[in-house]
Amino acid sequence: MNTSNKQILLVGNPNVGKSTVFNFLCGKKQKTGNYAGVTVASHSGGYEYKGERVEVIDLPGSYSIYPSSEDEAIFSKYLIDEQNNYSGVVYILEALSIKRGLLLFQQIQDLGIPIILVVNQIDQAQRRGITIDIAQLSKELNVTVLQANAKLNQGIEELRDEIHKQSFTKSETVSFDIPTEHRGLVFKILQETKEENQYKVWTLLSSDTYLGKLETVSEQMNNYEVKCLVPKRLQTQETIRRYQEIDKIIGKVISKKPQFKELLTEKLDKVLVHQFWGYVIFGFVLLFIFQSVFFLAEYPMNWISDFFLWLSGFVNAQLPAGPVNSLLANGIIPGVGGIVVFAPQIGILLYFLYLLEDSGYMSRVIFLMDRFLRPFGLNGKSIVPLVSGTACAIPAIMSTRNIENVKERLITILVTPFMTCSARLPVYSIIIGLIIPNKFFIGISYKALALMAMYFLGFFTSLMASLILKKIIKSKGTSFLVMDLPSYKMPLFGYDFKIVLGKVWEFITGAGKIIFLFSIVIWFFSYIGPKQNPKDFVATDVKLENSYLAKMGKSIEPAIAPLGYDWKMGVGILTSFVAREVFVGTMSTLYSLDEEAPEGTIIDKMRSDVKPNGEKVFSFATGISILFFYAFAMQCVSTLAVVYRETKSWKWTMAQLFGMSGLAYVASLFVYQILK
Amino acid sequence: MKRDISDKLCCFPRNKFGKILGYENNDLVMPNKIIEMGLLPQTVFKVLYQAPFSGPLYIEFGDEKSRIALREEEARFIIVESLT
Numbered sequence: 079m080n081t082s083n084k085q086i087l088l089v090g091n092p093n094v095g096k097s098t099v100f101n102f103l104c105g106k107k108q109k110t111g112n113y114a115g116v117t118v119a120s121h122s123g124g125y126e127y128k129g130e131r132v133e134v135i136d137l138p139g140s141y142s143i144y145p146s147s148e149d150e151a152i153f154s155k156y157l158i159d160e161q162n163n164y165s166g167v168v169y170i171l172e173a174l175s176i177k178r179g180l181l182l183f184q185q186i187q188d189l190g191i192p193i194i195l196v197v198n199q200i201d202q203a204q205r206r207g208i209t210i211d212i213a214q215l216s217k218e219l220n221v222t223v224l225q226a227n228a229k230l231n232q233g234i235e236e237l238r239d240e241i242h243k244q245s246f247t248k249s250e251t252v253s254f255d256i257p258t259e260h261r262g263l264v265f266k267i268l269q270e271t272k273e274e275n276q277y278k279v280w281t282l283l284s285s286d287t288y289l290g291k292l293e294t295v296s297e298q299m300n301n302y303e304v305k306c307l308v309p310k311r312l313q314t315q316e317t318i319r320r321y322q323e324i325d326k327i328i329g330k331v332i333s334k335k336p337q338f339k340e341l342l343t344e345k346l347d348k349v350l351v352h353q354f355w356g357y358v359i360f361g362f363v364l365l366f367i368f369q370s371v372f373f374l375a376e377y378p379m380n381w382i383s384d385f386f387l388w389l390s391g392f393v394n395a396q397l398p399a400g401p402v403n404s405l406l407a408n409g410i411i412p413g414v415g416g417i418v419v420f421a422p423q424i425g426i427l428l429y430f431l432y433l434l435e436d437s438g439y440m441s442r443v444i445f446l447m448d449r450f451l452r453p454f455g456l457n458g459k460s461i462v463p464l465v466s467g468t469a470c471a472i473p474a475i476m477s478t479r480n481i482e483n484v485k486e487r488l489i490t491i492l493v494t495p496f497m498t499c500s501a502r503l504p505v506y507s508i509i510i511g512l513i514i515p516n517k518f519f520i521g522i523s524y525k526a527l528a529l530m531a532m533y534f535l536g537f538f539t540s541l542m543a544s545l546i547l548k549k550i551i552k553s554k555g556t557s558f559l560v561m562d563l564p565s566y567k568m569p570l571f572g573y574d575f576k577i578v579l580g581k582v583w584e585f586i587t588g589a590g591k592i593i594f595l596f597s598i599v600i601w602f603f604s605y606i607g608p609k610q611n612p613k614d615f616v617a618t619d620v621k622l623e624n625s626y627l628a629k630m631g632k633s634i635e636p637a638i639a640p641l642g643y644d645w646k647m648g649v650g651i652l653t654s655f656v657a658r659e660v661f662v663g664t665m666s667t668l669y670s671l672d673e674e675a676p677e678g679t680i681i682d683k684m685r686s687d688v689k690p691n692g693e694k695v696f697s698f699a700t701g702i703s704i705l706f707f708y709a710f711a712m713q714c715v716s717t718l719a720v721v722y723r724e725t726k727s728w729k730w731t732m733a734q735l736f737g738m739s740g741l742a743y744v745a746s747l748f749v750y751q752i753l754k
Numbered sequence: 755m756k757r758d759i760s761d762k763l764c765c766f767p768r769n770k771f772g773k774i775l776g777y778e779n780n781d782l783v784m785p786n787k788i789i790e791m792g793l794l795p796q797t798v799f800k801v802l803y804q805a806p807f808s809g810p811l812y813i814e815f816g817d818e819k820s821r822i823a824l825r826e827e828e829a830r831f832i833i834v835e836s837l838t
Contacts, residue, residue: 141787141790141791142786142787142790144786144790146785146786146787174818174819175818175820176818177792177816177817177818178791178792178818178820181790308782310782310786311782313786314779314786314789317786317789317790318789318794318795321792321794328817334817343821347802347803347812347821351803351805351812352803353803353804353805353806356805441823444823445805445809445810445812445823446805446809448805448809448810448823448825449805449806449807449808449809449810450807450809458810458823482785482787556783556785558785558787558825558827558828559810559823559824559825559828560785560787560788560791560822560823560824560828561822561823561824562791562820562821562822563812563821563822563823564821565821
């Protein structure tokens with residue numbers, strides 16, 4: 079079969095159902111955004127139709143071609159820069175807010191980009207008694223218009239067909255009427271450059287920031303007296319003029335029955351954004367999520383941990399005693415198992431966060447929280463990174479891109495890693511299990527309370543850090559909040575589940591790979607030690623205490639002993655510099671290797687371990703010290719990489735690394751010395 | 755003409771219909787996003803809710819009943835009149 083390739087872009091305002099269209103269009107063949115590698119698109123995927131391979135890129139939503147946030151800047155840049163590399167744009171319009179959607183549509187059309195228009199969520203409009211004359215709309219805009227109800231997979235097949243038939247239309251004329259007073263300048267530039275599109279010249283005059291590659295024009299720019307132009311004023315002029323034209327089109331294509339039915343959204347918002355109940359509900363939503371993370375996850379966690387215990391025993395019994403047996407049964411299996419066991423908790427947390435985002439509830443949370451976050455130098459929009467930081471700081475930091483103000487965005491990026499991410503959970507769970515008694519306070523376990531306290535500690539620290547950063551960082555631009563409150567939608571349960579599975583798998587393979595490697599290295603250095611026989615190069619199969627690993631751990635003891643740690647924890651802290659959860663894998667490996675320790679689970683071994691002076695290794699004081707250390711220390715190379723990519727500043731990346739690590743050391747030292 | 759403070763969107767009473775007349779944007783500090791989102795002159799609106807401690811306003815506007823959140827500071831740029 080003759081297969082050709084085509085690339086299309088999915089574009090539209092935020093919350094118009096782009097993800098749903100994307101999901102149905104690409105079916106199972108999509109790959110979800112790999113946060114580490116994605117620079118422009120949030121998602122890209124593909125499908126095959128009639129022997130043609132189509133690649134779909136889902137761009138971040140935007141209201142206009144003129145960016146007011148990093149997200150929108152990425153959008154505009156991609157749209158204009160890559161114009162020669164894609165076949166066309168599929169523009170998604172929400173039937174209920176056609177007017178707003180047409181603004182960006184016409185801007186893209188005027189740039190001479192081939193486009194197809196899809197009117198989505200027709201059903202919602204019908205419920206409100208609104209009828210859209212699709213044929214008329216198509217005639218007015220001179221574009222192919224399709225109707226869709228993406229949620230029910232309606233209109234998707236037609237869309238595939240139109241994409242296949244190459245029904246994208248490229249507008250030859252510019253619908254925007256350039257104001258008379260600037261026409262002279264625009265035409266003068268046009269004449270002297272190779273550029274043919276007058277709207278492109280206009281966008282260059284009316285944007286403060288460079289919109290993609292318009293080199294043919296920009297080189298000529300300095301020759302003209304453009305300094306007296308105020309880009310912002312031109313933008314305002316354009317927007318108002320365009321809306322006047324759009325109003326005329328709307329008048330011709332939309333008819334409305336007089337009765338107006340109150341939608342679910344209006345009823346829900348009476349409670350969900352209520353001055354009092356809104357916060358109570360948000361509190362309960364968070365509580366419910368965190369409860370689920372611990373109680374729902376308990377069963378799968380037990381299964382996984384039992385499985386690895388069985389596997390380790392099985393391997394130990396089946397293989398002849400020797401290095402391979404030891405490496406597998408005591409090194410790799412417990413190490414990897416120690417991490418996989420946390421996959422259910424991470425999955426559940428992420429799943430709930432995706433559902434909240436999809437349903438439209440998150441923007442209500444922004445509305446509720448804005449006033450409370452502002453004194454800390456943050457924005458209402460910072461609540462999204464902060465809450466999703468409880469799952470993982472990496473996507474959380476990426477989600478700061480919709481914060482318009484540079485300073486607020488930078489502060490949010492810098493403080494988000496303080497939030498208790500899922501990688502800290504393994505560490506917290508083990509330490510809390512070791513040091514907090516199994517008692518209950520009015521039906522709530524001490525352990526759950528301790529864990530909750532750790533979450534509060536993270537949140538409190540990020541607020542305090544914001545307060546300090548607010549004083550340090552110089553302000554750029556004004557802070558503002560203008561945000562759409564979309565109607566509530568039924569979340570895409572299946573789609574989100576798929577994404578979560580992907581993310582959990584990424585976590586397992588990502589962290590798993592590192593832990594696999596470290597398990598081998600740790601096992602190796604615990605298996606060999608300084609020679610005891612002059613003929614040998616090294617001694618093998620030594621006692622853990624005599625191994626090279628113990629030597630290494632002991633060499634950093636002077637630095638960590640004041641915090642209450644022994645050499646094993648020292649090794650754990652060193653290895654977990656890459657990622658916090660590696661600490662648990664390292665501990666599992668180390669304690670499995672220690673044949674001196676009594677038989678039992680790793681937790682039991684850790685609990686009964688004593689220092690040479692007879693003190694318990696994991697006493698209350700040491701435990702709290704470790705908890706504080708992991709609450710503050712940066713210890714995540716991937717996050718550092720993302721912070722650098724988003725801030726493009728070594729200064730801030732390093733400040734964050736050393737600031738957090740320094741705080742971790744001082745805080746641990748302080749609590750240990752007080753509690754011991 | 756000197757305008758009264760109550761003629762600004764920030765101080766408009768809740769659940770009453772009003773109409774946008776224009777913007778007080780002489781120093782060009784008002785975010786363009788306000789206009790892009792559709793808060794245009796002649797648009798009819800209603801302030802539905804406000805977050806506590808002078809938090810953002812929840813505004814419904816236009817024929818499409820679009821809903822947006824806007825801080826008081828931004829709402830101060832918008833000149834309105836009462837329709838009742």
